[in-house]
Amino acid sequence: MDMHASLRELLGAVQNGELDIEAGIARLRDLPYLEMGHTKIDLHRPLRNGFPEVVYAAGKTPGQVVDIFSHLRGRGPVLATRVAEETAAAVLAACPGARHNPLGRTLTLGEDDVVYAEGEIGVITAGTSDLPVAEEALTTCRMFGHRAFLVADVGVAGLHRLLDRMAVLRRARALIVVAGMEGALASVVGGLVSQPVVAVPTSVGYGAALAGFTALCGMLTSCASGVTVVNIDNGFGAACAACRINNQVNAAAAKE
Numbered sequence: 001m002d003m004h005a006s007l008r009e010l011l012g013a014v015q016n017g018e019l020d021i022e023a024g025i026a027r028l029r030d031l032p033y034l035e036m037g038h039t040k041i042d043l044h045r046p047l048r049n050g051f052p053e054v055v056y057a058a059g060k061t062p063g064q065v066v067d068i069f070s071h072l073r074g075r076g077p078v079l080a081t082r083v084a085e086e087t088a089a090a091v092l093a094a095c096p097g098a099r100h101n102p103l104g105r106t107l108t109l110g111e112d113d114v115v116y117a118e119g120e121i122g123v124i125t126a127g128t129s130d131l132p133v134a135e136e137a138l139t140t141c142r143m144f145g146h147r148a149f150l151v152a153d154v155g156v157a158g159l160h161r162l163l164d165r166m167a168v169l170r171r172a173r174a175l176i177v178v179a180g181m182e183g184a185l186a187s188v189v190g191g192l193v194s195q196p197v198v199a200v201p202t203s204v205g206y207g208a209a210l211a212g213f214t215a216l217c218g219m220l221t222s223c224a225s226g227v228t229v230v231n232i233d234n235g236f237g238a239a240c241a242a243c244r245i246n247n248q249v250n251a252a253a254a255k256e
Contacts, residue, residue: 180204
């Protein structure tokens with residue numbers, strides 16, 4: 001059960017007299033955050049900004065991530081990013097329903113329970129080497145309730161590949177452009193479409209690419225108007241931005 005449904009159920013029980021006020025207060029103590037000793041899980045985050053807290057697995061021990069997944073199981077869909085193979089194996093053993101995306105380094109639980117919003121988000125990569133970041137973005141979009149599709153390996157070294165896919169890209173509400181090297185793909189896409197473009201520089205490239213810094217600077221100085229740029233390799237952050245955009249489009253449509 002997700003946080004919104006859990007809170008509605010609790011308030012409804014108090015309103016109907018099925019639960020007395022003191023018992024309701026006792027249950028509310030667990031709702032702001034879940035105290036686990038090593039971790040305090042922010043359970044009210046979906047009520048504040050629409051997104052659940054996500055587990056950043058890098059730097060956490062396999063046991064800590066297993067503990068978090070075990071506590072969150074049944075509270076709604078769970079997503080972890082930057083998951084090492086050892087950690088993934090431990091979580092899969094403890095939570096058989098979990099799914100591991102080794103390319104995107106994500107772990108998910110409750111994926112089949114996600115309810116999708118209207119609209120799609122497109123994720124574009126300049127090269128195949130950018131796929132790990134793109135997969136992180138795709139998984140994040142889907143776990144947050146937004147359909148997402150991938151158009152891969154359409155970088156500027158072979159621009160005809162991108163032009164062949166323009167009809168597909170133009171159906172998206174927002175586009176995430178993932179590119180390393182010089183990061184030029186974001187400017188090209190930004191000059192061809194009317195949708196919001198969220199650019200993700202990746203650490204792909206030879207020495208002068210400076211582990212993504214060159215692509216970051218290129219995207220920040222894009223001549224295409226309105227391109228938004230997130231941090232290097234931050235597919236998760238790009239997905240959050242694109243999901244917010246789609247949420248606002250849906251909210252505006254609902255008011256009409």
